Amino acid sequence: MIATLARPSLARIxxxxxxxxxxxxxxxxxxxxxxxxxxRGSANGADHxxxxxxxxxxxxxxxxxxxxxxLGARSLVASIAPLVRFGAAPTRAxxxxxxxxxxxxxxxxxxxAAFVALLAHGYGDPPVAGDALASAYAGxxxxxxxxxxxxMGASFGKRGGGRTVLLVADxxxxxxxxxxxxxxxxxxxxxxxxxxxxxxWSGRASAAALVxxxxxxxxxxxxxxxxx
Amino acid sequence: xxxxxxxxxxxxxxxxxxxxxxxxxxVHSIVGTPADGGPLVLELVAGQARLRTGRVRVLDASxxxxxxxxxxxxxxxxxxxxxxxxxxxxxxxAASLRGEPARDPVARLATLGVEALAPxxxxxxxxxxxxxxxFAEALTSTxxxxxxxxxxxxGVDPRAAARLPExxxxxxxDGCAVLVATASLRDAGDLADDHVLLRGGTxxxxxxxxxxxxxxxxxxxxxxxxxSDPQALLAAVAxxxxxxxxxxxxxxxxxxxxxxxxxxxxxxxxxxxxxVDVTELRxxxxxxxxxxxxxxxxxxxxxxxxxTRTLAALAPPSNGSP
Numbered sequence: 001m002i003a004t005l006a007r008p009s010l011a012r013i014x015x016x017x018x019x020x021x022x023x024x025x026x027x028x029x030x031x032x033x034x035x036x037x038x039x040r041g042s043a044n045g046a047d048h049x050x051x052x053x054x055x056x057x058x059x060x061x062x063x064x065x066x067x068x069x070x071l072g073a074r075s076l077v078a079s080i081a082p083l084v085r086f087g088a089a090p091t092r093a094x095x096x097x098x099x100x101x102x103x104x105x106x107x108x109x110x111x112x113a114a115f116v117a118l119l120a121h122g123y124g125d126p127p128v129a130g131d132a133l134a135s136a137y138a139g140x141x142x143x144x145x146x147x148x149x150x151x152m153g154a155s156f157g158k159r160g161g162g163r164t165v166l167l168v169a170d171x172x173x174x175x176x177x178x179x180x181x182x183x184x185x186x187x188x189x190x191x192x193x194x195x196x197x198x199x200x201w202s203g204r205a206s207a208a209a210l211v212x213x214x215x216x217x218x219x220x221x222x223x224x225x226x227x228x
Numbered sequence: 229x230x231x232x233x234x235x236x237x238x239x240x241x242x243x244x245x246x247x248x249x250x251x252x253x254x255v256h257s258i259v260g261t262p263a264d265g266g267p268l269v270l271e272l273v274a275g276q277a278r279l280r281t282g283r284v285r286v287l288d289a290s291x292x293x294x295x296x297x298x299x300x301x302x303x304x305x306x307x308x309x310x311x312x313x314x315x316x317x318x319x320x321x322a323a324s325l326r327g328e329p330a331r332d333p334v335a336r337l338a339t340l341g342v343e344a345l346a347p348x349x350x351x352x353x354x355x356x357x358x359x360x361x362x363f364a365e366a367l368t369s370t371x372x373x374x375x376x377x378x379x380x381x382x383g384v385d386p387r388a389a390a391r392l393p394e395x396x397x398x399x400x401x402d403g404c405a406v407l408v409a410t411a412s413l414r415d416a417g418d419l420a421d422d423h424v425l426l427r428g429g430t431x432x433x434x435x436x437x438x439x440x441x442x443x444x445x446x447x448x449x450x451x452x453x454x455x456s457d458p459q460a461l462l463a464a465v466a467x468x469x470x471x472x473x474x475x476x477x478x479x480x481x482x483x484x485x486x487x488x489x490x491x492x493x494x495x496x497x498x499x500x501x502x503x504v505d506v507t508e509l510r511x512x513x514x515x516x517x518x519x520x521x522x523x524x525x526x527x528x529x530x531x532x533x534x535x536t537r538t539l540a541a542l543a544p545p546s547n548g549s550p
Contacts, residue, residue: 004324007317008310015312015349072311082310082318084276086325086365087298 005088005096009070009079013104019069023108026062030054030112034119043124046117046131051195054116055142060186062112063105063146064167067154070101075160076151076225094225098151098218102144109143110136113193138192138207145185145210146170148217155224185213229253229374229405230273235282239268244429246282251407255400257420258409264426266409267304270376273407274302286374298326301366302376305383307358309350315361316346326371336368337361339395340388360388367395375399375406381415393419414512449488451495454480454508464498471495482512 013019033053037045071079080093117135121128149166156162174186177198181187187198188206197206231250236243244265258266271277272284275291289296309318316333323330337343342360350358363384366375380396381389396419400406410416416423417437425432455461461481465474470490474483485491488511499506 001325004321007321008313011310011312011317078308081308083325084297085274085302085308086322087294087300087327087371088325089294089297 001092002096005083005093006100008083009097009100012072013066013069016069019065022065023062023069026058026065027108027112030058030116031119034116037120037122041122043122045120045122046125046135047194049116049120050113050135050193051190054113055189055193055195056186059109059139059142059189060146060167060170062108063143064150064163066104066108067101067147067150067163070097070104071154071160075157076155076221078160080225091222091226094222098148098221101147101151102214102218105143105147106140107143109146110140113139135193138189141192141207141210142185142189144214145189148214148221149185152217152221155221182209185210188213229287230407231285232269232272233283233285235272235284236280237268237272237277238280239277242268242429244268247431249424249431251405253400253403253405255396255406255408255420257416257423258407258426259411259413259416259423260409260426261411265429266411266426267378269426270302270304270378270407270409273374274300274376276302298371299373300376301369301372301374303359303362303366303380304378307355307362309358309361311351312349314347314349315353318350318361319365322365322369326369328369328371337364339368340364340391342385342388356383356385359383360385363388363392367399373404375404377406378409379411379415380408380419382412449491450482450484450512451491452480452482452508452510452512453495453499453506455499456505456507457502460502461498461504464502465495468494468498
């Protein structure tokens with residue numbers, strides 16, 4: 001049943017050239033940044049690219065694009081409506097759809113972060129293998145939190161316009177290091193990737209916060225979609 | 229099979245007010261525009277709209293019950309299918325979700341004559357074609373026992389529209405409850421065995437036939453005849469007693485009477501008497517405006533005026549005129 005419910009979402013990613021092109025473009029941009037830094041011979045190249053371009057710009061926009069592609073640029077409710085009309089339980093249909101987005105976000109976030117760390121690695125960065133693993137770990141958590149964040153956004157508004165509102169909110173609120181920033185994935189991902197921490201939280205606390213954000217957003221999204 | 233007990237629901241600007249209805253196996257219609265609440269009733273029966281008060285029971289259970297949901301098919305004007313799948317894959321997906329054995333999707337689509345759509349992705353289908361695929365899924369499902377259809381003969385692929393009435397009636401005969409929401413009294417008369425007229429979210433009346441439907445209108449039933457010599461037929465029809473009024477409209481003759489059968493017989497006699505060649509003869513059910521006017525107690529004077537003009541035109545010229 002889960003495979004059946006996941007099929008429309010997977011088909012939307014794999015069979016929509018525009019979605020694939022957009023996702024590919026964000027990935028290519030991240031790798032391009034990494035190669036550019038490497039060619040300049042920066043001492044902490046991986047650190048710079050991961051905190052500056054990957055965490056602040058590319059992963060949020062990639063997750064935003066990914067959720068939009070999986071939902072067909074509609075709201076979560078509208079996206080699962082065909083399945084519900086065929087007799088699927090709304091809760092299950094919403095959970096599987098968000099689950100597909102989450103899995104894709106984790107996989108792309110982790111792999112891309114690892115590749116960026118490998119390509120941009122400078123002589124001042126930690127050992128390359130460990131750095132790639134740590135980056136993949138942070139990318140996976142960030143990918144999960146961001147896809148859940150945008151899936152929750154897509155449960156608001158007739159056309160899922162809440163997704164864009166949350167993109168802006170993450171951008172604005174996550175910039176600082178104060179109490180407001182701790183509700184956004186941006187602040188915690190930045191901390192995990194080696195940037196400034198929100199309210200002096202440890203990396204472990206930020207990792208836990210990303211998990212909590214992901215879980216809360218998934219629960220809210222699924223509950224809202226099943227009630228509609 | 230379907231029961232609505234004192235149901236109230238709201239979808240701005242419409243409010244359904246304490247609606248109590250029930251339907252068994254067969255084909256039934258809810259006549260009214262979307263603003264009168266027909267599609268909202270379908271969504272309530274499908275468990276996809278919120279009730280304010282009252283109770284909806286489908287197959288002796290709540291429509292939100294998992295087992296009941298699989299036996300319901302709702303096809304609205306917006307077909308809403310998984311856009312990245314092909315039509316054949318949509319049917320396979322639906323069969324899997326409904327828990328019915330997988331069957332050849334091409335054969336299922338062929339029921340409505342749209343088997344050519346099988347390999348095409350939903351996003352490449354025109355809205356009319358997507359609706360045809362939705363109808364094919366609903367009508368050929370072995371699990372579905374309650375079909376809820378909005379405007380089945382409007383906005384649908386013409387190949388499917390030609391076959392839909394017979395397929396719908398067959399499902400009704402097989403013991404399914406088929407509930408059609410339509411703003412067209414003609415479609416309701418063509419498809420359904422009984423009719424509920426909704427007006428502004430309340431029940432305005434019930435009818436068991438097209439003739440009874442005409443009772444909702446102060447103008448009765450109309451017959452439109454396209455003939456070789458409209459003026460000759462006009463004169464012959466005007467002499468018939470069962471005809472309340474007659475007028476020429478767009479090159480055709482339109483006659484009105486209280487009783488559909490008596491009116492048809494009168495028109496037949498007039499055709500024979502006038503010796504004209506008939507190109508088309510069609511019973512026209514009252515329009516929604518007629519029905520609204522009837523339920524609001526408002527009578528229209530259009531035909532009376534036309535009748536007066538016709539009589540004046542047919543009156544023999546007086547010999548004394550210059």
